[in-house]
Amino acid sequence: MEQAALTLKSLLTNNKENLLTKWFHLVLETYPKETARHFGNQKSQFGNPVGHNIFEGLNGIYDELSQDMNEDRMFKALDRILRITAVQDISPSQAVSFLFLLKRVVREGLAEELRKGKVLQELLDYEDKIDQSILLAFNIYLECRETIYKMRLHEVKTRCDILERINQYNN
């Protein structure tokens, strides 16, 4: 019975608050200090859209990885974060780096329990799922960037159309 209680799944569920908070703060550390402090303040979802969406996104990702992953829900949770990081002043690798941090959080946060229990296989499976989500994140990131480029192109085309019409009128 005691062994059963020590599955990785139950460890992740029981320690969710602690691990999620650690993960959230590690992610925020990628921002300048003053900004990390502000983004970490969860008082207002409208006054702090980046912090709020990152937290809710991480929360969703954490749940999906802890359970049987639902791809649609996972996509939405990842999109919530990547749509933001895709337009911020960071490199593509930094934009998806928050998922790598989860490995560190789980390994360090559950170090003792992981050593005691027989959950190596489960941990490897879990980390495989994180890797899968990183691949998905890469797709989402690129899709966001492509959307930006398409929007730029659309604006340029619209402006050309308008200028063409103005030239016609002016002749």
Place this chain on the structure above:
Amino acid sequence: MAKLPKTDELLRINFQPPKTGWQETPVDFKPGTWLYAGKAESLETLGLANPRQWSPEDEDWKLPENWKEIILEGLRERLGKFRSLQLFMDTCVRCGACADKCHFYLGSGDPKNMPVLRAELLRSVYRKDFTTAGKIFGKFAGARELTPAVLKEWFYYFFQCTECRRCSVFCPYGIDTAEITMIGRELLNLVGLNIDWVVTPVANCYKKGNHLGIQPHGLVDSFEMLTDDIADITGVQLDLSFNRKGAEVLFIPPSGDVFADPGTHSLMGQLMLLHEIGLDYTLSTYASEGGNFGLFTSHEMMKRLNSKMYAEAKRLGVKWILGGECGHMWRVINQYMDTMNGPTDFLELPVSPITGTRFENTKSTKMVHITEFTADLIQNNKIKLDPSRNDKHIVTYHDSCNPARAMGLLEEPRYILKNVCNNFYEMPDETIREKTFCCGGGAGLGADENMEMRMRGGLPRANAVKYVHEKHGVNMLSCVCAIDRAVLPPLMHYWVPDVNVCGVHELVGNALVMKGEKKREESLRFEPIGTEEDNDV
């Protein structure tokens, strides 16, 4: 063969931002964050300093040799001229109340987008050259030397502020950071540093009367296209007049609405309304621009472009002026026009000929906002409306920064919306009215090359729209600003793809029951009228 990074190099990700202080962290001009430089020919048209070909990416910005002297002398002159600037330079206690109120900071996390730090970019130079403490203690007193790197930083961040004034709402001292940006831009202009998305529209406006550079005959043609569309949709033919002397009212919309969707639909709604009530008004091909990008250049340029409104009103002999759905136009009109180009002793206090209402609030400017005018018509039951024609729209309202914060236009658009559509929901309190979040593209930043920056700046607005979209199914974001109508559609496309954007008077035009109209089957967008369910059948 190109040198490929090794696996461990690829995996070495630096999670930490630079450790240097803000004064020592130089600007990196990455694509997507800055705007193209002003074209030399536009600068020449306007008589602006240092016309040349250059790019913010270049190492050498081809500044005049004595650029530093010019900037410092310019600052000295403005400190003497504008008492507000002197106060803003001296009074900030860095309490931080403004820090997390700027949409660019909230979206980017870049500390130099905090209004306090944006102002500090200028203030640090002010301290160094204009205060005793700064002269003696230098960096310890928050002072720093004006160098080319500092100038580049000014350019980067003063053209990353939309002058929306949200931060000033929260400042306990009333420091208006938008005015600091305005002065910053004025100083940059003295040495030829400006952006093309501002300077070329200003040159067009100066030469041809509107930002788009449409000549008089072109303008008449484009208005006729709108009246043709109205005739197709309603069966009613409008007869517009241009430059007509002796008309009672001069109507000045922003030129963006003449050409770009969805602004055109909103302008159609306004023209239909004015026709329906039989207002004796004229349009002008000379004062053919309500907007004023001069505001984003310098006080002198703003005055120069604005002057045509009164000049034309005087020439045509109208009694008062009616203005269209525009944003910054109303800041210029409400806060500066009277003192810049007044007094308007040749105009009368605006009185609605339909309702008899005296617009006492416009006593000094003699210029009425179209939503004030329309709200008054509705309140006095002078127009017939069928709000069910807008039933497929679940509407929210974005307070455009300038009408909301610079003229307190908060209730009239809402009153209209509640009368022309059946589904209206407000966004959360902290994101509307005087606390409204900017679209991210105001003050000349609505270009395409800075799209990434626009998405950052627009995130807080989009985040609130997303909330009402998910909670109430909102699918239409209405506004009263031409720049909003250009900038919000891509913002929605990126953050909340199922939400469209419209002007308030587009919905008025849809709902307006006109005398002699045919059965309305299409909206002003030529889309089937009615609910989504009706259209599915």
